[in-house]
Amino acid sequence: MSLYIEKLPTPGLTREEFVRALHNFLPVESVLCDPASLRPYECDGLSAYRELPWVVAIPDQLEHVQAILKLCHAHQIPVIARGAGTGLSGGALPRDNCLLLSMAKFNQIIAIDPANRSARVQPGVRNLAISEAAGAYGLYYAPDPSSQIACSIGGNVAENSGGVHCLKYGLTVHNVLQVQLLTIDGEFVTLGSQALDGPGLDLLAVCNGSEGLLGIITEVTVKLLPKPERAQVMLAAFDDITKAGAAVGNIIAAGIIPAGLEMMDNLAIRAAEAFVHVGYPIDAAAILLCELDGTNAEVSEQLLRVHNLLLTAGATQVRTAKDDHERLQLWKGRKSAFPAVGRLAPDYYCMDGTIPRKELPTVLRTIAELSQQYQLPVANVFHAGDGNLHPLILFDANKPGELRKAEEFGAAILELCVKVGGTITGEHGVGIEKINQMCVQFATAELQQFHALKSAFDPAGLLNPGKAIPTLQRCAEHGAMHVHHGKLAHPELERF
Amino acid sequence: MDSADLGLLWQERVREHHSRHLPLHIEGGHSKAFYGLNTTATTVLNTQAHCGILNYEPSELVITARAGTPLSEIESTLAAQQQMLAFEPPHFAATATLGGCIATGLSGPRRPYTGSVRDFVLGATVINGKGERLHFGGEVMKNVAGYDVARLLCGSMGTLGVILDASLKVLPLPEVEQTQVFELTSAAALTKMQMLAQQSLPLSASCYTGQQLYLRLSGTARAVEHAQQHLGGEKLPHTSPFWQKLKEQTLAFFTTGQPLWRIAVPPAAPDLPINGTQLIDWGGAQRWLHTDASADMIFNTAQRSGGHATLFRHGQRDADVFQPLQGKLKELHINTKLAFDPNGILNRGRMYSYY
Ligand SMILES: Cc1cc2nc3c(=O)[nH]c(=O)nc-3n(C[C@H](O)[C@H](O)[C@H](O)COP(=O)(O)OP(=O)(O)OC[C@H]3O[C@@H](n4cnc5c(N)ncnc54)[C@H](O)[C@@H]3O)c2cc1C
Numbered sequence: 001m002s003l004y005i006e007k008l009p010t011p012g013l014t015r016e017e018f019v020r021a022l023h024n025f026l027p028v029e030s031v032l033c034d035p036a037s038l039r040p041y042e043c044d045g046l047s048a049y050r051e052l053p054w055v056v057a058i059p060d061q062l063e064h065v066q067a068i069l070k071l072c073h074a075h076q077i078p079v080i081a082r083g084a085g086t087g088l089s090g091g092a093l094p095r096d097n098c099l100l101l102s103m104a105k106f107n108q109i110i111a112i113d114p115a116n117r118s119a120r121v122q123p124g125v126r127n128l129a130i131s132e133a134a135g136a137y138g139l140y141y142a143p144d145p146s147s148q149i150a151c152s153i154g155g156n157v158a159e160n161s162g163g164v165h166c167l168k169y170g171l172t173v174h175n176v177l178q179v180q181l182l183t184i185d186g187e188f189v190t191l192g193s194q195a196l197d198g199p200g201l202d203l204l205a206v207c208n209g210s211e212g213l214l215g216i217i218t219e220v221t222v223k224l225l226p227k228p229e230r231a232q233v234m235l236a237a238f239d240d241i242t243k244a245g246a247a248v249g250n251i252i253a254a255g256i257i258p259a260g261l262e263m264m265d266n267l268a269i270r271a272a273e274a275f276v277h278v279g280y281p282i283d284a285a286a287i288l289l290c291e292l293d294g295t296n297a298e299v300s301e302q303l304l305r306v307h308n309l310l311l312t313a314g315a316t317q318v319r320t321a322k323d324d325h326e327r328l329q330l331w332k333g334r335k336s337a338f339p340a341v342g343r344l345a346p347d348y349y350c351m352d353g354t355i356p357r358k359e360l361p362t363v364l365r366t367i368a369e370l371s372q373q374y375q376l377p378v379a380n381v382f383h384a385g386d387g388n389l390h391p392l393i394l395f396d397a398n399k400p401g402e403l404r405k406a407e408e409f410g411a412a413i414l415e416l417c418v419k420v421g422g423t424i425t426g427e428h429g430v431g432i433e434k435i436n437q438m439c440v441q442f443a444t445a446e447l448q449q450f451h452a453l454k455s456a457f458d459p460a461g462l463l464n465p466g467k468a469i470p471t472l473q474r475c476a477e478h479g480a481m482h483v484h485h486g487k488l489a490h491p492e493l494e495r496f
Numbered sequence: 497m498d499s500a501d502l503g504l505l506w507q508e509r510v511r512e513h514h515s516r517h518l519p520l521h522i523e524g525g526h527s528k529a530f531y532g533l534n535t536t537a538t539t540v541l542n543t544q545a546h547c548g549i550l551n552y553e554p555s556e557l558v559i560t561a562r563a564g565t566p567l568s569e570i571e572s573t574l575a576a577q578q579q580m581l582a583f584e585p586p587h588f589a590a591t592a593t594l595g596g597c598i599a600t601g602l603s604g605p606r607r608p609y610t611g612s613v614r615d616f617v618l619g620a621t622v623i624n625g626k627g628e629r630l631h632f633g634g635e636v637m638k639n640v641a642g643y644d645v646a647r648l649l650c651g652s653m654g655t656l657g658v659i660l661d662a663s664l665k666v667l668p669l670p671e672v673e674q675t676q677v678f679e680l681t682s683a684a685a686l687t688k689m690q691m692l693a694q695q696s697l698p699l700s701a702s703c704y705t706g707q708q709l710y711l712r713l714s715g716t717a718r719a720v721e722h723a724q725q726h727l728g729g730e731k732l733p734h735t736s737p738f739w740q741k742l743k744e745q746t747l748a749f750f751t752t753g754q755p756l757w758r759i760a761v762p763p764a765a766p767d768l769p770i771n772g773t774q775l776i777d778w779g780g781a782q783r784w785l786h787t788d789a790s791a792d793m794i795f796n797t798a799q800r801s802g803g804h805a806t807l808f809r810h811g812q813r814d815a816d817v818f819q820p821l822q823g824k825l826k827e828l829h830i831n832t833k834l835a836f837d838p839n840g841i842l843n844r845g846r847m848y849s850y851y
Binding site: 113114115116117118137138139159160162166167170171173174183187188189190191193194195196197198199200201202203205206208209210226227228229230249252253255256257294295296297298300301302354355356357358383386387388421422423424425426427428429430434438441442443445446449450452453454455456457468469 | 557764
């Protein structure tokens with residue numbers, strides 16, 4: 001894709017000198033620098049963007065991470081952290097003259113503390129592994145990205161990831177008590193505490209979603225919750241997607257907050273069904289998956305009410321999972337929606353805008369129109385309860401011009417989300433992918449404030465440079481200007 | 497622009513103070529003026545005139561209001577639609593404003609079960625120390641574009657910016673609430689709180705004071721009834737103002753006029769080795785203490801148990817009232833303050849003496 005390369009500071013060491021310096025304290029196998037071994041690290045989950053790393057380090061001791069950062073700091077070598085590499089916005093995309101620092105070997109659960117309902121874990125621990133370990137105590141970690149079998153908790157914190165249960169239980173930021181960071185000068189700092197809040201400013205809130213720009217996450221203490229006594233999922237089919245949208249609003253308006261409330265459109269339903277065979281109604285225009293959890297008594301009462309609300313909203317069929325196996329099957333279809341849709345075309349491009357829920361019909365209609373206009377099919381998967389859309393644009397990168405068309409289509413969707421009062425990213429992060437749309441969402445002074453905050457942690461700008469927050473020059477070049485109260489947002493910059 | 501929008505006026509004032517390096521003290525309804533360090537600023541920016549609910553859509557679960565809006569107005573507007581601020585913010589006076597609620601970052605009894613102010617803040621407009629009007633976050637539930645500055649403002653004591661307005665997520669009011677009371681020692685109460693917190697129960701508050709453990713249940717009628725049968729204990733009459741008085745600190749425990757400390761600890765932390773009288777809230781995670789012990793001793797004890805302490809009321813307000821910071825954390829605080837307020841004019845010295 002059309003990757004914009006911002007100038008990076010020239011590193012103070014050549015590649016050979018740097019590798020030699022790393023070998024002073026790292027074993028040979030922890031430093032990768034030949035093309036064959038670098039290849040697996042050339043992209044994250046957004047594989048349309050690729051670049052062979054300059055050097056990759058895979059340490060397994062915190063003192064080594066500290067030494068690496070001190071070395072990089074002393075010689076002005078930028079550092080890009082990488083967890084499991086499942087990110088969908090190119091956050092862990094390598095860049096030339098940068099070290100790619102893999103945290104994957106820090107995969108130990110340090111302690112589970114059932115009395116305090118918390119777990120202290122290393123950053124490379126997989127999301128699902130936490131719930132698996134906590135399960136022995138009847139506890140679990142609530143945020144459950146669909147990538148949970150693979151993604152790391154360090155990456156989750158860096159992206160402030162969500163999942164299908166975030167409607168009721170919140171995002172990563174709501175479920176993390178404490179983070180230990182290494183700043184770029186190689187110093188440890190603890191944000192938050194083992195209590196419910198921390199001393200001083202809430203820098204923990206800023207660390208969540210900071211995309212590796214403020215520090216290297218070396219340890220995370222997450223909050224654990226007791227497993228609900230009962231969880232029950234319902235599948236409702238609709239012959240019209242706007243009716244499904246209205247049903248979502250009605251459930252919330254009735255004072256019910258489901259644990260999860262997800263929507264899929266026909267293309268997504270058919271793709272998921274063909275992939276996992278769980279009995280989704282392939283003729284439906286849309287389905288809703290609604291999970292209720294809590295005590296047995298509470299779930300029984302709410303099931304009945306939601307069932308009626310769904311029928312009143314025009315559901316053509318409502319099915320309640322009869323046991324936990326069926327419940328997990330129904331979720332399996334949703335959780336594998338991305339790879340399932342991925343089988344429909346050589347490539348797909350996943351968007352992540354969030355909108356006020358009431359705008360759903362308008363936004364869906366416009367996305368359908370854009371699909372016609374760009375001549376590219378789109379499958380829609382939503383975290384409907386909280387208005388987070390994942391339109392999946394299908395294309396073939398080998399056909400000349402299709403990649404560019406997909407990119408333009410995606411950008412149009414994101415700008416639409418901003419226009420209706422939403423945001424360009426709900427959970428996947430800005431990374432390199434949505435950096436231009438940041439210029440649409442934020443004005444100059446706001447971007448400058450972000451840069452000032454970044455400098456408070458990383459004055460030399462060595463951590464994940466060029467990601468998440470665009471430079472003002474870049475916004476001027478992108479041309480898609482933020483228009484706020486009728487004024488152009490970056491008037492001080494010359495147009496190119 | 498309507499008459500209650502004082503944003504431009506305030507920007508002018510902040511810009512002037514910025515250029516002249518003059519401290520500016522931000523004040524809302526004066527309800528939490530006792531909180532934080534004494535400051536020396538003589539010029540006051542009062543936010544009460546910048547008020548009004550800007551947007552409220554019950555089915556979107558979001559409310560946006562100007563900083564000077566009385567908390568009571570927000571809560572009554574929500575209650576009319578069977579909704580609430582689920583972090584149960586303390587008012588401490590009828591004049592309490594939304595801005596003060598966010599700046600102090602204080603939450604009430606429901607906090608351990610639903611979340612704190614910062615968990616519910618979705619977006620905010622703020623004037624930084626240079627007089628720039630900035631908007632962060634928004635009115636949607638999920639937003640990871642840019643750093644989460646809106647949440648950073650919570651508990652920042654007005655040291656990073658003048659909050660103009662904020663958007664909050666709201667929740668439906670529970671259908672039914674019921675409190676059960678148990679006679680226990682503090683150690684037994686702490687054990688019981690932790691045991692119950694590991695179970696699937698519709699708990700929404702738990703507090704121990706005067707040898708009694710109060711457990712509040714919230715949810716659907718049958719869920720509350722079942723849980724009540726499971727828990728046992730004495731039923732607290734519905735007319736009891738216990739939780740309201742706990743939240744507003746008007747229970748007898750709070751009215752002695754002695755120094756009051758708030759100690760945040762991991763919920764299962766055993767009774768703290770500090771002499772004094774205590775009240776345990778937040779299922780064990782928030783301990784209120786009347787004590788004459790030295791500040792150093794209290795700060796050290798809190799830190800050793802994995803938490804932190806605040807001298808909340810009735811204490812010496814010239815020395816540290818918030819847990820002292822050290823090393824890199826202190827450096828990051830100073831840098832963050834400078835990033836928002838380079839000349840150090842906003843609420844200078846209210847949070848830490850060095851900014
Ligand atoms: C099939 C599929 C489904 C997905 N579903 C969801 C979903 O439901 N919800 C959701 O939110 N996301 C989802 N994602 C996106 C992705 O899984 C998340 O963003 C995840 O949190 C990334 O974790 P990771 O360990 O793979 O991080 P990486 O991709 O390795 O890195 C992501 C970012 O975090 C930074 N980072 C990583 N580790 C550290 C560290 N230790 N210290 C500092 N910075 C660090 C990197 O620099 C980068 O900017 C999905 C992805 C795929 C492929």
